[in-house]
């Protein structure tokens with residue numbers, strides 16, 4: 080990676096602009112994920128970030144197995160694993176602490192090849208992501224730099240920016256610009272697209288605490304305190320980190336609460352100053368919104384620039400990392416001339432319904448935490464002291480996107496099997512299409528067809544390992560063509576459908 084300095088100086092105003100394939104505006108986890116995925120493919124990527132360094136306090140605290148699989152695709156899972164804490168899931172309790180709903184997750188590695196749920200400390204994750212970006216010479220980072228104009232043209236977008244440390248004005252061009260620039264995204268404002276409002280907007284106090292002494296009684300589960308008097312969330316972080324998110328009520332003194340010492344009265348039922356120091360206390364308004372359009376010509380949105388969710392499922396950052404994975408391979412193919420630009424339209428059409436599914440569920444959970452009518456949430460039996468009900472996790476589907484061959488499963492994310500050679504599928508395949516086949520089906524295919532798949536960039540995997548067979552059994556297929564983001568492009572039950580898959584590549 081090139082950083083600002085003599086190796087790649089900004090052009091003075093009026094000088095020739097630096098040329099890039101993609102400009103990523105914003106270097107939080109989503110911008111860094113996108114830069115990793117593009118850099119690994121040799122895409123000339125310019126990352127522009129207003130701040131000098133990563134934000135030093137945590138925001139997101141949770142990611143899931145699918146997101147760990149994306150980190151794996153960046154070659155960073157091994158570096159990330161040691162900075163995580165596997166989460167056993169979430170308990171929903173009433174004001175008296177009685178368990179009403181149980182959303183425990185298995186502690187074993189699951190179908191995606193990773194645990195279902197991880198806690199992490201965001202500055203540590205960002206550090207790994209940034210060191211990951213540093214591997215790629217095609218990525219240029221300009222920190223302490225602010226974009227103040229975007230000039231979309233027929234062949235690319237002109238970017239004008241200011242170096243905040245010295246006021247120098249620079250320019251660059253990029254064929255595509257991706258706004259990973261957060262909830263107040265400048266790129267979204269340039270696109271001029273409204274956000275759809277999914278109805279949840281609440282002020283909560285977020286407190287990060289560092290335990291001074293062990294408090295095992297606080298537990299390992301995330302706890303949603305469904306106490307209408309004062310709904311709250313407890314999240315066990317990594318090491319001695321613990322977070323409380325507490326709903327604010329009419330009459331709360333917001334200025335006092337936003338100072339760490341002012342937050343102690345609201346924490347008193349869990350910890351006192353003898354137990355912990357408070358790292359920060361901040362008031363957030365949790366929103367639920369999705370951008371109506373994610374692409375306008377050469378401008379695209381990702382992460383909080385495209386959507387915001389209440390935190391109750393721990394899915395905010397996950398959605399942004401999924402955006403990066405969905406968009407990166409499409410940009411690579413379009414930039415290489417291997418796919419028409421219209422492929423980029425499928426980015427928003429696929430991602431928007433998926434993220435909306437998660438946000439609607441988070442809003443529902445928020446209602447449940449807030450409710451004064453528990454009987455609408457759990458059965459009378461639970462309320463009379465019976466066993467807690469189990470909450471089933473949602474896994475929303477992608478919206479409409481590219482599909483070929485037998486399309487019944489297009490857009491699905493199948494499990495990640497281990498191959499006969501012991502490798503996880505994605506490590507074997509890398510950032511390419513993969514035709515995963517039953518060996519006996521592959522053996523009967525014409526050589527010319529297999530050659531065509533390989534020549535068009537698909538890795539051929541004919542493997543009888545139990546995980547591969549189970550995946551194909553579950554799909555009811557002889558073969559499946561996986562996209563570089565591991566979602567299904569299409570499947571095949573016979574030779575004709577296999578030919579259709581090859582033709583689509």
Ligand SMILES: O=C(O)/C=C/c1cccc(O)c1
Nearest residue numbers: 141166301312390391392393
């Ligand atoms: O699933 C988990 O372990 C954590 C979920 C979470 C994270 C942050 C805020 C929340 O309300 C829930």
